[in-house]
Amino acid sequence: GTKLIVAIDGPSGAGKSTLSKALAKHTGYVNIDTGAMYRSVALLANRQQVDVADEHALQRLCDGMTIEFVRDTEQERVIVNGEDVSQQIRTPEVSLLTSKVAAQPVVRDAMVRLQRQMGEVGGVVLEGRDIGTVVFPNADVKFFLSATAEERGRRRYEELKAKGVEVDLQQTIAEVEQRDAADSAREHAPLKRADDAIDIDSTRMGIDEVLDFMLQEISARE
Numbered sequence: 001g002t003k004l005i006v007a008i009d010g011p012s013g014a015g016k017s018t019l020s021k022a023l024a025k026h027t028g029y030v031n032i033d034t035g036a037m038y039r040s041v042a043l044l045a046n047r048q049q050v051d052v053a054d055e056h057a058l059q060r061l062c063d064g065m066t067i068e069f070v071r072d073t074e075q076e077r078v079i080v081n082g083e084d085v086s087q088q089i090r091t092p093e094v095s096l097l098t099s100k101v102a103a104q105p106v107v108r109d110a111m112v113r114l115q116r117q118m119g120e121v122g123g124v125v126l127e128g129r130d131i132g133t134v135v136f137p138n139a140d141v142k143f144f145l146s147a148t149a150e151e152r153g154r155r156r157y158e159e160l161k162a163k164g165v166e167v168d169l170q171q172t173i174a175e176v177e178q179r180d181a182a183d184s185a186r187e188h189a190p191l192k193r194a195d196d197a198i199d200i201d202s203t204r205m206g207i208d209e210v211l212d213f214m215l216q217e218i219s220a221r222e
């Protein structure tokens with residue numbers, strides 16, 4: 001069948017990453033984690049002590065940056081300027097900085113351009129906040145995946161705990177809410193549901209249930 005462009009948007013912790021990876025596996029499509037791209041910019045900005053308000057410095061940083069997604073057996077790795085940063089982009093410190101970096105138009109322009117290059121051929125699942133609204137307004141299938149902030153905070157907490165990261169549940173929920181507020185309130189490309197997106201509230205749904213539903217919607221259009 002046709003190779004589609006599939007967009008998955010929604011707040012953090014709604015299950016976008018898990019589901020995009022599972023969808024990619026089932027369809028043979030390439031998974032593009034756009035959050036990892038903004039996280040990578042934040043990581044570099046942090047390391048190079050770039051002020052998040054310094055547009056020129058951010059522009060230089062983005063111009064000289066290469067990002068690759070590499071799938072080995074089970075894990076998906078993020079390679080930035082030749083270095084595997086998969087773990088380092090997931091720390092709470094980088095997470096919070098990412099929302100600030102991602103609010104800068106120069107950063108968004110650079111990342112959106114890369115995302116369009118990677119996605120325009122089709123056969124892709126892109127996950128993010130603005131895929132169906134800004135990056136690919138003509139995507140073939142758009143999902144808006146959400147869940148309550150409490151449930152999303154709890155999931156992130158379990159995820160970090162399983163990785164051996166010491167975290168506090170209430171604080172994790174608070175961080176999710178903080179990031180929601182920043183992502184929804186920002187001026188440029190805020191988190192917003194596309195008018196033609198398919199809504200999925202995953203608060204009380206299992207991964208497999210959501211996956212089956214998404215696969216049906218995709219195969220109906222292929």
Ligand code: C5P
Pocket residue numbers: 012013034035036038039098099100102103127128129130131179183
């Ligand atoms: O999805 P993830 O939690 O990894 O995204 C990290 C941050 O990157 C988000 O909180 C948001 O600020 C930013 N982001 C964005 N646009 C996207 C994807 C992520 O602004 N398309």
